[in-house]
Amino acid sequence: MIFLLDILTATLRNATPLVFGVVGETYTERAGILNLGIEGTMYAGAFFGFAATAVTGSLELGILAAIVVGVASGAVMGLFSVTLGTSQHVAGIGLTLGLIGISEFINRLYFGSSEGLRRIESYQLLEPFGPDNIFNQYALTYIAFLVVAPLGWWVLRSTSFGLGIRAVGENPEAADAAGLSVSLYRYAALMIGSALAAVGGAFITLATLGTFTLGIIAGRGWVVIALVIFGRWRIWRGVFGALVFAGVFSLQLRLRILPGWDAVPFELLLALPYLVVIAALAISGRNVEYPGAYLKPYRRD
Amino acid sequence: MTAAGDSPATPVVELRSISKRFGDVLANEGVNLSLWGGEVHGVLGENGAGKTTLMRILYGLSIPDGGEIYVDGDLAHFASPKDAIGAGIGMVTQHFALVRPMTVTENIILGRTGGAILDLDRAKDLVEEAADRYGLHVEPDRRLSDLSVGEQQRVEILKALYRECRVLILDEPTAVLTPQEIRALFATLDRLRASGMAIVFISHKLPEVMELTDRVTVLRHGKVVHTVETDEVDAAGLASWMVGRPAAPPEPRTHSEPGATALEVSDLSAVGGLDLPALSDVNFEVAAGEILGVAGVSGNGQTELAEVLSGMRKPTAGSIIADGTQIAGKGPKQVIAAGVGRIPEDRHEALVGDMSVANNLILEHLDEAGKRLILDRDRIRANALDLIERFSIKAGPDDLVKTLSGGNIQKVLLARVLVREPRVIVVSQPTRGLDIGATAYVRNELLAMRRQGAAIVLMSEDLDELLELSDRLIVLYDGRIAGRVDAAEADRDQLGLLMAGHTEVA
Numbered sequence: 001m002i003f004l005l006d007i008l009t010a011t012l013r014n015a016t017p018l019v020f021g022v023v024g025e026t027y028t029e030r031a032g033i034l035n036l037g038i039e040g041t042m043y044a045g046a047f048f049g050f051a052a053t054a055v056t057g058s059l060e061l062g063i064l065a066a067i068v069v070g071v072a073s074g075a076v077m078g079l080f081s082v083t084l085g086t087s088q089h090v091a092g093i094g095l096t097l098g099l100i101g102i103s104e105f106i107n108r109l110y111f112g113s114s115e116g117l118r119r120i121e122s123y124q125l126l127e128p129f130g131p132d133n134i135f136n137q138y139a140l141t142y143i144a145f146l147v148v149a150p151l152g153w154w155v156l157r158s159t160s161f162g163l164g165i166r167a168v169g170e171n172p173e174a175a176d177a178a179g180l181s182v183s184l185y186r187y188a189a190l191m192i193g194s195a196l197a198a199v200g201g202a203f204i205t206l207a208t209l210g211t212f213t214l215g216i217i218a219g220r221g222w223v224v225i226a227l228v229i230f231g232r233w234r235i236w237r238g239v240f241g242a243l244v245f246a247g248v249f250s251l252q253l254r255l256r257i258l259p260g261w262d263a264v265p266f267e268l269l270l271a272l273p274y275l276v277v278i279a280a281l282a283i284s285g286r287n288v289e290y291p292g293a294y295l296k297p298y299r300r301d
Numbered sequence: 302m303t304a305a306g307d308s309p310a311t312p313v314v315e316l317r318s319i320s321k322r323f324g325d326v327l328a329n330e331g332v333n334l335s336l337w338g339g340e341v342h343g344v345l346g347e348n349g350a351g352k353t354t355l356m357r358i359l360y361g362l363s364i365p366d367g368g369e370i371y372v373d374g375d376l377a378h379f380a381s382p383k384d385a386i387g388a389g390i391g392m393v394t395q396h397f398a399l400v401r402p403m404t405v406t407e408n409i410i411l412g413r414t415g416g417a418i419l420d421l422d423r424a425k426d427l428v429e430e431a432a433d434r435y436g437l438h439v440e441p442d443r444r445l446s447d448l449s450v451g452e453q454q455r456v457e458i459l460k461a462l463y464r465e466c467r468v469l470i471l472d473e474p475t476a477v478l479t480p481q482e483i484r485a486l487f488a489t490l491d492r493l494r495a496s497g498m499a500i501v502f503i504s505h506k507l508p509e510v511m512e513l514t515d516r517v518t519v520l521r522h523g524k525v526v527h528t529v530e531t532d533e534v535d536a537a538g539l540a541s542w543m544v545g546r547p548a549a550p551p552e553p554r555t556h557s558e559p560g561a562t563a564l565e566v567s568d569l570s571a572v573g574g575l576d577l578p579a580l581s582d583v584n585f586e587v588a589a590g591e592i593l594g595v596a597g598v599s600g601n602g603q604t605e606l607a608e609v610l611s612g613m614r615k616p617t618a619g620s621i622i623a624d625g626t627q628i629a630g631k632g633p634k635q636v637i638a639a640g641v642g643r644i645p646e647d648r649h650e651a652l653v654g655d656m657s658v659a660n661n662l663i664l665e666h667l668d669e670a671g672k673r674l675i676l677d678r679d680r681i682r683a684n685a686l687d688l689i690e691r692f693s694i695k696a697g698p699d700d701l702v703k704t705l706s707g708g709n710i711q712k713v714l715l716a717r718v719l720v721r722e723p724r725v726i727v728v729s730q731p732t733r734g735l736d737i738g739a740t741a742y743v744r745n746e747l748l749a750m751r752r753q754g755a756a757i758v759l760m761s762e763d764l765d766e767l768l769e770l771s772d773r774l775i776v777l778y779d780g781r782i783a784g785r786v787d788a789a790e791a792d793r794d795q796l797g798l799l800m801a802g803h804t805e806v807a
Contacts, residue, residue: 158418158419159417159418159419160414160416160417160418160419161417162419163403163410163411163414163419164412166400166403167400167403167411167412170400170401170402170403171398171399171400174397174400174408175411175412176362176382176398177360177362177382177394177398178386178411178460179381179382179386179387179412179413180383180411180412181381181383289402292400292401292402300362
């Protein structure tokens with residue numbers, strides 16, 4: 001019972017950065033842009049959030065720094081994929097490599113020392129119903145599941161802004177003919193999506209770890225990309241995918257320390273959640289209907 | 302809005318000496334056009350005459366190099382469709398500007414939602430009201446991808462009305478409609494005209510322009526040839542202005558006695574994209590020296606039928622006997638060897654644009670173009686020069702196919718196929734997008750092949766073309782043959798009903 005409770009609690013915690021990422025990436029992809037910069041954006045969000053908090057001592061300023069870095073990286077992606085119309089693959093991968101490089105460079109300049117990792121006073125768990133239950137989570141986890149996901153879903157479905165996002169991603173010609181600015185909506189989607197992804201990254205440094213280490217994002221950005229496709233660009237399906245991934249991830253962490261499991265190479269267990277994502281994509285990812293203008297820059301000839 | 306009959310003092314919109322250049326091509330040069338409330342103004346011209354460019358300028362999608370636009374007598378600048386919409390201009394383009402996964406209502410209110418939060422109920426009421434007033438019936442909650450082409454067009458018109466347009470531009474609106482749908486569209490346009498709207502009707506179909514419009518402007522090579530009251534001209538006059546010379550009368554179709562059966566299709570079934578059934582139990586025969594027309598609204602199995610007949614798609618059941626050979630399930634190479642020639646609907650897909658005319662001309666018979674693996678360049682060139690001469694292709698053997706005009710590309714395709722003297726010819730949309738001259742050339746070539754005894758299956762969305770060329774017609778609906786008609790006795794209304802899915806009329 002404790003074992004199960006433990007895993008469920010860990011699942012919600014480990015799903016949190018993915019939920020931020022999935023909601024954000026769903027916005028950019030519904031607007032027609034595959035943002036492969038998300039891995040780097042999460043990385044930069046984790047680092048700059050940590051750095052701002054380390055310097056100022058304020059966690060709120062850490063979150064703010066992550067948002068600023070996210071919006072800026074969304075704008076850079078927009079410059080390449082919207083304004084200049086370059087290949088989204090190249091722009092996104094370039095952005096990821098660049099952001100990881102910048103983060104590690106600044107980290108080495110200011111926080112790299114031989115005395116070990118610099119720690120910050122991180123977020124504390126909320127315990128609304130006393131100790132030892134599934135609700136013992138960070139505030140950001142509550143925000144992810146109770147604010148970001150439902151609000152993200154509602155805005156996309158029921159507001160003029162959401163309708164515009166969907167229209168520029170499905171048929172930019174139609175949106176243009178209807179008097180909407182395609183580039184404005186695409187920039188907006190990129191900035192919102194990247195800001196959310198950056199906060200997802202900052203969650204790891206500011207809440208769960210309380211420090212920054214190299215390789216901290218460990219492919220979570222790529223997992224988000226896969227989850228958005230698995231979710232067929234529906235926010236709730238994507239969130240469900242995040243829970244499945246985080247569930248398997250948490251399970252393998254616990255299995256590793258269970259007696260009798262030390263015979264299984266831990267690398268194999270570590271690979272398990274990624275294998276689950278691949279399997280889920282292979283099964284549900286066939287014949288999916290991509291947004292109509294996916295990967296296509298828009299030019300009014 | 303002004304009521305019909307009143308004569309307003311200024312046109313709703315006036316274009317003055319509009320010019321637009323794309324590279325070396327002058328798409329519009331000094332074009333003047335005035336649109337008055339309560340008139341349907343036809344804009345007539347061949348492909349490439351500059352009709353669409355002019356309308357894109359009027360809708361803010363293109364910025365003119367010179368000239369002015371006046372709205373209600375005041376100078377206006379349209380930097381984007383938003384400005385044009387603000388000035389009361391609405392446009393229904395040939396390729397609909399609609400978002401397929403969205404509902405009718407969502408499409409209509411897109412860009413003019415009237416608030417941060419979507420009020421779909423109010424929008425639905427407006428849609429229903431407009432539907433009642435103008436006879437534009439569509440269900441507001443259906444997804445666009447589930448609608449027929451005619452319904453999608455109604456959504457486009459509703460979209461413009463929802464934006465309170467006073468000028469409605471329709472770019473070739475009848476090209477994709479059945480005769481019944483065309484009649485419904487004309488009835489709607491009549492009501493809109495009566496309510497004081499200015500309507501621009503772009504077309505190259507003369508009878509429709511004669512029937513519907515109050516005035517006509519004819520464009521040729523980007524310039525206005527004439528603007529006249531429709532009552533003061535006849536179709537022949539308009540046609541000669543369009544092409545710049547008296548139109549050649551169509552070659553009279555000689556009666557030819559059909560010979561033995563050259564193509565026999567029995568119980569043919571096939572699946573299309575997403576493995577959905579596309580053809581079910583199709584049966585027909587075509588005799589040598591006969592043209593069988595295949596009519597139908599696009600998407601009812603014509604594409605799949607052409608693909609199956611030419612070996613590009615495997616049937617799931619049935620037999621196809623071409624000139625005595627069973628070709629069902631065979632690949633394109635064996636089908637060509639059996640004497641079947643294919644002129645596919647997408648001519649850009651059948652030729653390699655980045656390769657020369659000469660190389661494209663031998664593409665289906667590479668084994669004859671040299672010794673073993675090595676191509677014989679001289680032979681390829683001689684073959685190309687010969688065909689360029691015989692089919693009067695305006696290009697050299699080394700020109701890349703993608704640099705040719707649509708008419709010349711089609712001639713390259715025709716030459717490649719017809720020079721083999723196929724016993725059976727499968728041809729789809731042979732004149733789509735071609736100008737009058739090229740259209741006449743292609744049709745005459747097909748008639749010549751018929752005289753020489755080829756069995757021809759002709760698929761076309763152009764009912765006039767089918768009636769002009771075919772001996773017999775079959776109508777496809779939902780992958781089945783909905784009816785068979787003798788071309789000589791064909792009645793357009795009856796064909797329209799069959800195309801819309803009504804089974805054989807009693």
